Amino acid sequence: MGDPFLNYFALFLLVFVVVVLFYGIIAIHDIPAKIAESRHHPHQDAIHAAGWVSLFTLHALWPFLWIWAMAYRPDRGWGFPPQSAGQPTVNVNELEDLRRRVAELENSLRAGDR
Secondary structure, three states: OOOHHHHHHHHHHHHHHHHHHHHHHHHHHOHHHHHHHHOOOOOHHHHHHHHHHHHHOOOOOHHHHHHHHHOOEOOOEOOOOOOOOOOOOOOHHHHHHHHHHHHHHHHHHHHHHO
16 A cells, blocks of 8 residues: 555644644635734724635735725824814815805806896
8 A cells, every 4th residue: 555654744734734824824815914903993893804704705805805894093193184173174265266156156046037
């Protein structure tokens, strides 16, 4: 039948490769969660959970999780400039021009109704 040592060595090698592939895939899918953790991402738990879901969806979510984890940085947040207390910046001249145009339209509508 052959050398028993080679049979056992082949079996050990087969089991070893399967175990390494299994843990390798899990480690790769945990990369976005590790990135989010190192960046103190506000959605760390969601990224970690979605990484596990990605294992069961044939890795379809993984690229999006990586982008999501990389989008946040502690020094600049999401990368958008801070807004002043939620108030939009309004150009006063533009606002006055819009009010004048609305008044003109209202006057023309009133004149058209008569």
